[in-house]
Amino acid sequence: MYLYVFILCCSIVFTDARHFNGGTIGWTPIDPYDNSTSVDIIITQSYSWTYPYVQCSTNVPISTSTFSGANTNLICMADCSTDGGYSTKPIDILTDCTSTSSSLKMMTTERSKNITLSADAHFYLSYRGNAWLSLNDPAQPGLDWSIVTYTDLRKRPDGFINTPPVAKVVSPQYTIVNKTIQIKIPVSDANAGDDVEDFINETSMTPMSSVPVQFLIYVQPQPACSIEPVIIPLDRCLEVQAGVTISFNLSAINLCDQSVATLIAIIVSSGISGVTYGNLTHSSTNSSIYYVMFTWTPQANQIGVQQLCTVAYTRYNFS
Numbered sequence: 001m002y003l004y005v006f007i008l009c010c011s012i013v014f015t016d017a018r019h020f021n022g023g024t025i026g027w028t029p030i031d032p033y034d035n036s037t038s039v040d041i042i043i044t045q046s047y048s049w050t051y052p053y054v055q056c057s058t059n060v061p062i063s064t065s066t067f068s069g070a071n072t073n074l075i076c077m078a079d080c081s082t083d084g085g086y087s088t089k090p091i092d093i094l095t096d097c098t099s100t101s102s103s104l105k106m107m108t109t110e111r112s113k114n115i116t117l118s119a120d121a122h123f124y125l126s127y128r129g130n131a132w133l134s135l136n137d138p139a140q141p142g143l144d145w146s147i148v149t150y151t152d153l154r155k156r157p158d159g160f161i162n163t164p165p166v167a168k169v170v171s172p173q174y175t176i177v178n179k180t181i182q183i184k185i186p187v188s189d190a191n192a193g194d195d196v197e198d199f200i201n202e203t204s205m206t207p208m209s210s211v212p213v214q215f216l217i218y219v220q221p222q223p224a225c226s227i228e229p230v231i232i233p234l235d236r237c238l239e240v241q242a243g244v245t246i247s248f249n250l251s252a253i254n255l256c257d258q259s260v261a262t263l264i265a266i267i268v269s270s271g272i273s274g275v276t277y278g279n280l281t282h283s284s285t286n287s288s289i290y291y292v293m294f295t296w297t298p299q300a301n302q303i304g305v306q307q308l309c310t311v312a313y314t315r316y317n318f319s
Contacts, residue, residue: 026166034119084117096110162209176221264313
């Protein structure tokens, strides 16, 4: 029997369900020890969209008629002379819907694509646009944005191609005026690092990779109820076996009066491949409790520590 350990990074958030954008671009070598003259890598794009203004489908965003002409490519931003041939076969920005929340007007999309580049390629890859909502105070519309990742296929000093960390965060993040918050960004690193920009050792000042994480922060007025909901942790370790399906519930309690605040969503901010989950369900025995059922059939290549991070959202009336 294989033992899989879940780390549930549970966050509590208040929201009044405004619009947002954001995302991240990552890459990983298929074989970090590849010694050939060309190297296969996987480029993964993960983005956030306003739902249902952008529809849940494949080939987002052009599958929505309003944005039928919005396709573009990830472009080389710097060090393009050493892009390993990327500019001759660029990857487009189209992704596929992975989750939606009607209550939060939130949709996430993701797609991974394989590409073959010359060994020792190193360059900066970017998704650029100007589709942000109005930002700053006073609000300014149409501001440019750029999500940039550093791709480096040169061998590390210890003899293999670095695998960059993976970092994801729910966008937007919410804060209340005059209140200090901590924004936690879940990070995992196949090479045992623990930073979004990793280094060969603790003394090195030269990053081996740079992973973009771009998200919005909303500052909101003081809510009518400032008591945060509580995510109920699992009451046992999950011992699961490869090929055997397991289901479990993750619940949250709304500690505010129902007339003041309502728990509207439990969102996965960093998931596990193959894990699916259902809709938010209201408990039939306690009006303050809501839950989501998760289902997973772990695979043999998932042996080890797996991380599942969730965020609970409430909608409330402002004072």
